Amino acid sequence: MSILALQNVSKSFGSLKVTDGVSFEVPEGQALGIIGPNGAGKSTLFNLITGNLFSDAGTIRFLGRDVTRVPAMTRCLNGIGRSFQIPQPFEKLTVFENLVVAAAFGQDAREAEVHGFCAEVLDETGLIGRANEPAGGLSLLERKRLELARAMATRPKLLLLDEIAGGLTDAECGALIATIGEIHGQGTTIIWIEHVLHALTAVVERLLVLDFGRVIGIGDPAEIMESREVKEIYLGIEV
């Protein structure tokens, strides 16, 4: 069964069509990568899936249910977790508290029940040493990790990652790939927008290419990377 299914989803900002009749499905347990040039509408597509934005047309189904008009909060409770491209920490809360609020509300659990789990997630994502620091004081790398950790704290069935590897050193990127691979290995479905292609292809099983709001290719990563459209549009190579 596909965990997520988009059918003819469109979104415009004024006269600009940022999502144009997008349709695709993600089978449960798969890791799907999304690539495309800047301004292709990748983050908008994420916002439509999470409910931070509502689509103008088309339907979005999650776990078989139509969630097209369901607000972000409810979609999170249903099992959609996300990271933001530009990290959006709760700045005055500590790193630990950032996770506690995500876990307690995202899992609809009592606070005391999630403390241990949050500590584990911090440990896995390498943030345990910063647990009691206000999130506003974190470095960019730490903020990106916090985005991942906070999304994981909601125990999502579908995890959406938005350019989480950008700006990392090779070693940091390797550690991140390992972490995401581990989450994927535990059965979580992942959709991952990334410009760092080697990070993406190390994890994902399928690749989707977006350009001007339209899906111009979806399939096996190796084939997609070799296709003419991708080389032309995404990599800017004249073929």
Add this chain to the structure above:
Amino acid sequence: MAYQVSTRTRASSVAAIVAVAVVALLIVAPAFASRGLIQDLFFILTMLVLAQFWNLLAGYGGLVSVGQQAFVGFGAYALFGAVILWGLDPVPAVLAAGVAALVLAFPTAFFAFRLAGAYFAIGTWVIAEVTRLSVAQWKAVGGGTGTSLPRSATRDMWFVDAIKALFDVKTSAARDILAYWLALALAVATIGGIYWLLRTKRGLALAAVRDNIEAARSVGVDAGRMKWVVFLVSAFGTGLAGGLIYMQKARISPDAAFSVVDWTAYVIFIVVIGGIGTIEGPILGVLVFFVLQSVLADYGSWYLMLLGLIGIGVMLFAPRGLWGLISERSGLQLFPVRRRLIGPGTQANTKGG
């Protein structure tokens, strides 16, 4: 379990003991304090309640309202209406004041929540003015010139005879003592209630909504409901305080009861100089405000200008208020809400902020 979570600090344990002692002292104060001192304490306690609720709204909920006088005035008028028209005793009528403010808060929030930031602030002010003008049309409670509580109602108030007998004082002094005790109970309940709220997971959600509403929604927090809860709770508490203030004054007029200076500007001053977003801030702020008011009371409008200058100075040089300055330097937290994770890999001690 390997990990533990604690909010307690050494200072907070000491603070708890000191707080109990202070409250106990305040309870027995009427036995030895002069009537003037009781009135001053009543003023401090009621302003503290207003400040705590405004702080809950603005400091924790991110809802910067400049229309809280709507709830003070509407609550106070509800008390007068209940006493004059229904013959209710003024003491239970204080509760009616809170309920009336709560009722007014529903349409207010319905309109004001469509606005954000500065527009929200202006919107709440406009609603307060509309409420003032509407209440001024209410002839049964004196219209635009106002009215007094009937002598019969103030003379036979609940508990007044008992207080007269207990302290051997006149009716008017007994009324002040009664109002003071009610204000003390309200202040303790307010601080205790807000502190409790902030330590629950709803308190965390409130802080998350304040810091980043989109991210809060994305982790499953019902941001809209949090705002409603904070707004309604604050209106109820502000209405209770308004009812209590005018029960003690026993005389009301629309201009006084809906005064933006008395019930919102001073309150904002208290919270801002004390330290917004902390429970300690308004407590410190109200004491500073009282001292300033006592020292400068004879200087007329110079007093207001000086208050303004001090407010600007604090905002520029200590944006987190006097308490922010103190807690930054010393790491002191008397009402800690921060959950500290203690276990392998975490830092043993971090300064609170």
